[in-house]
Amino acid sequence: MREILVEPLARVEGDGGITVRIDGDKIKEVSFNVLEGTRLVETLVVGKTPEEDVSIACRICAICTLSHRYAALRGLEKALGITKLPPKAQLMRTLMHMGEFVESNSLHVFVLALPDFLGFPSAIAMAGKYGNEVLKALALKKYGNKIMRLTSGRMIHGENPTIGGFGRYLDRTTLLELKKEAQEQIEFAELGVQLVGGIDIPSYFEKETVFMCCEPGDGEFGVMGDQIRISDGKTVPVEEYRSLTNELFSPHSAAKHCLYQGKPYTVGAIARLNNLGDRLKGRSLKLYEKYWNKRWLKNPVFNNLAQAIELVWCLETIPVLVDAILEIDEDPALVKPSRMDGEGVGAVEAPRGTLYHNYRLKDGLVAEANLIIPTGQSLEDIDKYLRIAVEELLKQKADDQKIRMQCEIIARAYDPCISCSTHMVRIERV
Amino acid sequence: MERKKLDIGLYGFTGCNGDQLVIVHSEDKLLDFFGAANIKSFSLAKSDNDESALDIAFIEGSIANREQAEHVKHIRERSRMLVAIGSCAVYGGIQSMHVKPSWEERFKKVYGNNKLDVRTPTPSLPVGEVVKVDFSLPGCPIDADQFFYVFGQLLRGQTPAMPDYPVCAECRWKENECLLLKGIFCVGPVTAGGCQAVCPSHNLPCLGCWGPVKEGNADSHIALLKEKGYSLEAIQNRMGMHAGAGIPESVKKLLGA
Ligand code: SF4
Ligand code: SF4
Numbered sequence: 170m171r172e173i174l175v176e177p178l179a180r181v182e183g184d185g186g187i188t189v190r191i192d193g194d195k196i197k198e199v200s201f202n203v204l205e206g207t208r209l210v211e212t213l214v215v216g217k218t219p220e221e222d223v224s225i226a227c228r229i230c231a232i233c234t235l236s237h238r239y240a241a242l243r244g245l246e247k248a249l250g251i252t253k254l255p256p257k258a259q260l261m262r263t264l265m266h267m268g269e270f271v272e273s274n275s276l277h278v279f280v281l282a283l284p285d286f287l288g289f290p291s292a293i294a295m296a297g298k299y300g301n302e303v304l305k306a307l308a309l310k311k312y313g314n315k316i317m318r319l320t321s322g323r324m325i326h327g328e329n330p331t332i333g334g335f336g337r338y339l340d341r342t343t344l345l346e347l348k349k350e351a352q353e354q355i356e357f358a359e360l361g362v363q364l365v366g367g368i369d370i371p372s373y374f375e376k377e378t379v380f381m382c383c384e385p386g387d388g389e390f391g392v393m394g395d396q397i398r399i400s401d402g403k404t405v406p407v408e409e410y411r412s413l414t415n416e417l418f419s420p421h422s423a424a425k426h427c428l429y430q431g432k433p434y435t436v437g438a439i440a441r442l443n444n445l446g447d448r449l450k451g452r453s454l455k456l457y458e459k460y461w462n463k464r465w466l467k468n469p470v471f472n473n474l475a476q477a478i479e480l481v482w483c484l485e486t487i488p489v490l491v492d493a494i495l496e497i498d499e500d501p502a503l504v505k506p507s508r509m510d511g512e513g514v515g516a517v518e519a520p521r522g523t524l525y526h527n528y529r530l531k532d533g534l535v536a537e538a539n540l541i542i543p544t545g546q547s548l549e550d551i552d553k554y555l556r557i558a559v560e561e562l563l564k565q566k567a568d569d570q571k572i573r574m575q576c577e578i579i580a581r582a583y584d585p586c587i588s589c590s591t592h593m594v595r596i597e598r599v
Numbered sequence: 600m601e602r603k604k605l606d607i608g609l610y611g612f613t614g615c616n617g618d619q620l621v622i623v624h625s626e627d628k629l630l631d632f633f634g635a636a637n638i639k640s641f642s643l644a645k646s647d648n649d650e651s652a653l654d655i656a657f658i659e660g661s662i663a664n665r666e667q668a669e670h671v672k673h674i675r676e677r678s679r680m681l682v683a684i685g686s687c688a689v690y691g692g693i694q695s696m697h698v699k700p701s702w703e704e705r706f707k708k709v710y711g712n713n714k715l716d717v718r719t720p721t722p723s724l725p726v727g728e729v730v731k732v733d734f735s736l737p738g739c740p741i742d743a744d745q746f747f748y749v750f751g752q753l754l755r756g757q758t759p760a761m762p763d764y765p766v767c768a769e770c771r772w773k774e775n776e777c778l779l780l781k782g783i784f785c786v787g788p789v790t791a792g793g794c795q796a797v798c799p800s801h802n803l804p805c806l807g808c809w810g811p812v813k814e815g816n817a818d819s820h821i822a823l824l825k826e827k828g829y830s831l832e833a834i835q836n837r838m839g840m841h842a843g844a845g846i847p848e849s850v851k852k853l854l855g856a
Contacts, residue, residue, distance in 0.1 A: 208692075208693065208694035208723070209705050209709055210693070211709070212698070212705040212708065213696050215698075216698070217840075221806070221840060224840070225696075225841075228617070228739065231616050232620065272624075280623075293629075294647075310624075311624070311627075322797050322800075323797050324621060324740075324743070325617045325620060325621060325740045326617065326739060327797070327801075328798045328803050328806065329803065336798075336803040337800075337802055
């Protein structure tokens with residue numbers, strides 16, 4: 170029996186691994202394993218106030234802390250009867266969300282994924298040959314962090330975005346600085362797309378799948394919405410998320426897996442570009458038109474390139490947001506809840522895909538919580554593509570090293586977020 | 600004479616990876632950081648990790664399954680010094696929160712009777728309850744400047760000095776208007792300083808994510824909480840939210856109850 174274990178899978182966030190077991194020329198097992206300890210977050214927030222919930226829930230993940238915060242805020246605000254935020258608060262939320270996309274996508278594309286393709290163990294090791302690119306990529310990531318830090322109050326788990334708005338708003342000078350920096354960074358982001366777009370992506374494991382993402386509902390490209398857009402043409406209200414994400418238990422993973430109509434599906438940048446990419450404008454549209462092709466519908470490794478194109482979109486969007494915020498002088502007060510009992514589903518796109526936070530409140534306290542996390546939704550597809558790849562590689566008589574490397578590239582392309590996925594758990598209604 | 604570079608490892612256990620990311624996010628210092636010491640293992644950032652003897656092991660996250668307990672014991676055996684970073688490692692984190700029902704019941708609620716074949720989950724423990732910890736750096740997440748300061752001191756073989764005052768002290772240095780005076784429940788008086796009073800500076804109350812302040816160093820601030828009439832239970836619940844199960848006891852001590 171041949172056994173290939175990748176454990177831990179390096180350069181991903183959290184404790185994950187890949188197991189491949191081969192008997193002769195037969196595959197016994199191929200699986201992506203979530204090895205992280207469980208935290209049972211959904212059971213921790215029961216009995217807490219909405220503010221406390223937001224503060225606990227964002228700690229599920231440090232990379233997408235603001236997406237968790239955003240989804241939690243939306244779910245809770247709906248439950249509290251807060252249906253609309255003042256324009257300035259809404260714009261600030263979008264700005265903070267953009268910061269996270271810049272941070273997370275640049276971290277993944279340039280620091281975590283690219284070393285595989287250029288043959289280095291880390292971005293730091295890459296710095297010798299690609300010094301300039303590494304420094305610029307780090308500067309771009311730093312810019313994303315800066316937006317997160319300024320809008321949320323600190324680099325990670327900042328409490329400033331709160332129920333009903335923000336504790337404090339940004340001043341004019343800071344906003345103008347953010348705008349200027351977006352305009353300066355965009356050139357490198359475009360170069361980054363070319364760098365990633367120039368990489369050969371193997372095609373031997375290609376196969377069609379289903380893609381899902383938030384539907385912004387305004388005809389524009391976007392990363393949040395109250396409906397879900399599916400690549401089979403359907404659009405479904407987020408309240409019906411359970412019918413899209415049927416969860417199942419898998420003994421090799423501390424995270425629950427999801428299926429759509431009994432089939433695996435993929436979420437994340439590649440899903441967003443496949444479903445909504447033709448709505449991009451300006452420079453990001455040009456890049457999308459240049460690089461998108463039908464192989465994207467079958468090959469998850471294009472996710473890296475999709476993330477790179479989204480970076481350009483973010484940098485085009487930020488100056489527009491800043492201008493809109495600057496037009497509103499007065500900082501709005503926090504919107505007060507209109508009820509203390511209710512239920513709400515908040516869905517946003519985290520950089521790795523659709524994130525759902527569903528809460529039921531009773532007497533102002535959380536009575537029940539259900540969170541569905543992006544990586545959990547893609548897990549069945551990760552397993553599927555790994556299996557196809559191993560089957561094909563066995564036919565080609567590939568050695569263990571090659572199998573290992575290809576599996577790592579596929580799993581890492583999904584940008585799996587393992588801290589998040591251990592919260593892919595469901596609580597039965599009591 | 601050039602000093603020998605120290606061998607360092609960074610490990611993430613159960614948590615959100617926020618503390619390791621604070622380090623990765625410090626772009627300006629990152630290349631220096633990789634240069635100042637010999638970073639032998641840091642699986643979040645690189646794949647050519649070498650698991651042998653270390654001078655300093657930095658541990659993030661709590662210990663939440665049997666395999667993690669074995670792993671951290673193994674790291675302890677081959678490390679001269681072991682440093683817990685972040686409130687998960689230091690206190691157990693949100694996952695060690697004092698809640699009902701028991702961990703076993705909650706686990707069952709979530710996973711049913713299913714068995715995981717890859718890991719043996721256990722209730723989450725602070726690193727210090729599994730192995731000896733030489734130095735603790737709390738925070739959720741840790742503060743970057745504080746980490747690089749501690750790192751520098753340890754590289755030089757010195758013991759870092761940590762703030763022994765509560766968040767209130769930092770809040771007053773910033774000349775914020777006290778939230779308690781506005782009727783907002785803030786646990787700054789019983790929480791260790793180090794965050795630069797970030798939440799009160801955004802008009803939002805401190806939620807205690809840095810863990811409790813040292814005993815005997817916040818008496819006058821704590822008097823403020825008592826004066827406002829907040830119950831021991833309310834304070835314990837708040838403090839026990841971000842840091843672990845042991846917090847309610849330490850808050851009791853702080854408040855002299
Ligand atoms: S202490 Fe906070 S930042 Fe660090 S791993 Fe735990 S939850 Fe994340
Ligand atoms: S109680 Fe809170 S707001 Fe008041 S001084 Fe202390 S930290 Fe600041």
